[in-house]
Amino acid sequence: MILIRRWVLLTVLSLHAHFLLAQTAFTVIPLGTKGGSDESNLSAYLVAPKGQQNFLCLDAGTVYYGLQKAVANKQIAGSNTAAVLKNNIKGYFISHGHLDHVAGLIINSPEDTAKPIYALPEVIKVLREKYFTWDSWANFTNEGEPPLLKKYSYKRLDSINEIDIEGTDMQLKAFELSHVNPQKSTAALIRHKEQYILYLGDTGADRVEQSDKLYQLWQNIAPLIDQRKLKGILIEVSFPDSQPENLLFGHLTPQLLMQELTVLSKMCKRNNALKDLPVVITHMKPKSNNEQVIKKELQQQNKPGVKLIYPQQGKALQF
Numbered sequence: 001m002i003l004i005r006r007w008v009l010l011t012v013l014s015l016h017a018h019f020l021l022a023q024t025a026f027t028v029i030p031l032g033t034k035g036g037s038d039e040s041n042l043s044a045y046l047v048a049p050k051g052q053q054n055f056l057c058l059d060a061g062t063v064y065y066g067l068q069k070a071v072a073n074k075q076i077a078g079s080n081t082a083a084v085l086k087n088n089i090k091g092y093f094i095s096h097g098h099l100d101h102v103a104g105l106i107i108n109s110p111e112d113t114a115k116p117i118y119a120l121p122e123v124i125k126v127l128r129e130k131y132f133t134w135d136s137w138a139n140f141t142n143e144g145e146p147p148l149l150k151k152y153s154y155k156r157l158d159s160i161n162e163i164d165i166e167g168t169d170m171q172l173k174a175f176e177l178s179h180v181n182p183q184k185s186t187a188a189l190i191r192h193k194e195q196y197i198l199y200l201g202d203t204g205a206d207r208v209e210q211s212d213k214l215y216q217l218w219q220n221i222a223p224l225i226d227q228r229k230l231k232g233i234l235i236e237v238s239f240p241d242s243q244p245e246n247l248l249f250g251h252l253t254p255q256l257l258m259q260e261l262t263v264l265s266k267m268c269k270r271n272n273a274l275k276d277l278p279v280v281i282t283h284m285k286p287k288s289n290n291e292q293v294i295k296k297e298l299q300q301q302n303k304p305g306v307k308l309i310y311p312q313q314g315k316a317l318q319f
């Protein structure tokens with residue numbers, strides 16, 4: 001009797017542990033989703049381990065307006081947008097220095113609290129020399145043109161070391177991307193325990209960029225997909241397939257994304273490894289009926305069978 005009871009207890013405990021492992025993943029709250037034109041909806045995504053309220057902000061094109069929407073939609077704890085900005089965003093990852101990825105960070109800096117900015121050295125150089133200067137704004141950082149207000153501290157990323165994201169239960173590893181070669185953008189591989197989510201800043205396809213940055217990224221990601229540890233990918237598709245390649249300016253089209261995902265798929269050891277993998281399409285340029293065309297073209301060419309997701313500002317996604 002005691003043995004049976006112990007067996008039942010052990011079974012329940014192991015099921016519970018399995019359940020916890022399967023549940024441990026991520027919440028992503030899009031603060032801005034588009035690649036241009038509408039300044040109230042530019043690339044920015046909050047990420048935290050599911051159930052936690054300490055977020056890293058992945059790019060910061062639109063911050064405050066997106067937070068307002070998330071708060072109104074009750075996607076985030078708290079009813080005061082300014083307090084959420086100050087307390088729940090623990091740091092910023094900036095993929096590259098283009099305005100549509102940094103405007104929200106700069107504009108909100110007077111009201112923000114002290115926190116780190118994570119970026120490649122080349123991206124920090126842009127922030128330090130072009131934006132957080134006394135001619136264009138005020139220097140809220142710990143480097144560059146004096147006087148230094150020292151609210152933000154630059155944390156330099158490299159392609160080798162994983163770093164802790166301060167104030168959160170997550171780690172980050174950076175990968176370089178090509179965004180009009182030789183200009184760099186960045187991907188962030190976010191880890192919480194044994195689970196991962198991948199965010200890519202603006203990127204072109206390797207063939208068009210004459211680069212191997214995505215190939216190198218995929219080589220690092222494929223084993224995580226084989227082990228079912230990668231919960232999702234956020235990646236851009238800026239233009240429909242009709243955009244001429246000489247006018248892509250370091251961006252992807254549906255066809256180029258699917259070609260790249262096919263390269264990734266072939267690196268995986270499992271057959272159909274990408275099937276049903278959540279892929280969030282970011283940075284669509286909202287011109288005429290571009291978005292409908294992009295969605296149709298992605299659906300038609302989705303040979304890897306990924307789960308295509310179109311993010312909405314202020315609406316949380318679960319991974």
Ligand SMILES: [Zn+2]
Pocket residue numbers: 035043098100101202283
């Ligand atoms: Zn952009």
Ligand SMILES: [Zn+2]
Pocket residue numbers: 096098179202
């Ligand atoms: Zn860009």
